[in-house]
Amino acid sequence: MSSVVFVAPFFLDTTLRFVEAVADLPGVATGLVSQDPAERLPAGLRAKLAAHHRIPDGLDPQQIADAVRALARQIGPPRRLIGALEQLQVPLGEVRDALGIEGMGAEVAKNFRDKARMKTVLQRAGVPCARHSRVTSDAEAWSFVDSVGYPVVLKPTSGAGAKSTFRVGDGGELRSALAQVRPTADRQAVIEEFVVGDEFSFDTVSIRGRPIWHSLSYYLPAPLNVIDNPWIQWCVLVPREIDHPRFDDIRRTAFRALEVLGMGTGLSHMEWFRKADGSVLVSEVGARPPGAQITSLISYAHDIDFYRAWARLVVKDEFDPPPHRFAAGGAYLRGQGQGRVKAVHGLAAVQRDLGHLIVESKLPQVGQPQSSSYEGEGYILFRHPETAVVEEALRRTISTVRVELG
DSSP states (O other): OEEEEEEOOOOOHHHHHHHHHHTTTTEEEEEESSSSSSGOOOOOHHHHHHHHOOSSSSOOOHHHHHHHHHHHHHSEEEEEEEOOOOHHHHHHHHEEEETTTSSSSEEEEEEEHHHHHHHHHHTTOOBBBHHHHHHHSSSHHHHHHHHOOEEEEEEEETTOOTTOEEEEEEEHHHHHHHHHOOOOOOOEEEEEEOOOEEEEEEEEEEETTTEEEEEEEEESSSHHHHHTTOOOOOOEESSSSOOOGHHHHHHHHHHHHHHHHTTTSSEEEEEEEETTTTEEEEEEEEEEEEOOTTHHHHHHHHTTTTHHHHHHHHHOOOOOOOOHHHHHHEEHHHHHOOEEEEEEHHHHHHHHHHHEEEEEEOOTTTTOOOOOSSTTTEEEEEESSSHHHHHHHHHHHHHHHHEEEE
């Protein structure tokens, strides 16, 4: 039996689905490192783990390394060291380098984690991306705007999920954004031109540097609009027609981006734009699974358990490419106002008219606190063989359901 160590600082619902998928692999002893206590784990999952080690800071590479050594004494030296969070990728790379564990090292992980470094690597390789600059002071941000003009986007170099990301349209907005980001040599940011276009994602399975399968999705509206407007309810759509020739250009671009960034074995999540002139442009690439329930949408669109498929991929270098059987989409229900959920309107109509398309839901409950996530207070996932049917279900849902906070 081989051993694997999974690092999950916090027991988020989606993270635990990945942990359980690894723990269910036959012939694999799974050790878990976390910041949260084992008592917070579901009892069934806790019973599947071979060992658990708690540390004070689940993102600290030295503490992770010490935990891996301790677990190795219980379950044997780990064959793989894995984790699903964006923020973990560089610390995991540092620990792999230090302990001689196979997988992505720290220098390659930085290509995916440091947004300024990522875009520089892509730009030098001829992969289209936005004009950008690393920012270590307010003066550098102002200098970039002087040369490029407005609008621009300002964000930390190591951000994730559009958090602390600001779209800046004038000098006043730039001053406000800089006051919040506060770039310094130790806390760097990246500033880039604002790209106008439709925004998509592109998820790729790679084994030893070779892309072997992919999926894609698009956002309605773009994530930055969602961050800027907390009242917007939004959607993600995974179309069935993923292999259509209209996506040939982004396939070539995405595979080239992964090559120059150094992707080895794993699942990557790329966000990209199609501009009004039809050209494509890479926004960001993460060497980790997608968020916003996209892993579940991929599961429904391809009629597989993609959490389990990911586990086989990252632990055993195995993946059976599934066909594109369905379209799938998620509608994210975001509250209007402030406070706890006061009322939820329109759910009965959605259930009546669209219930036959629903495959999973997490519905807002009266009394629950307002979510701090851009995903909102709940979601509804749909599936159907025809993309147009799913897209219409999404539009009807976000126009019908209203989550009232107060």
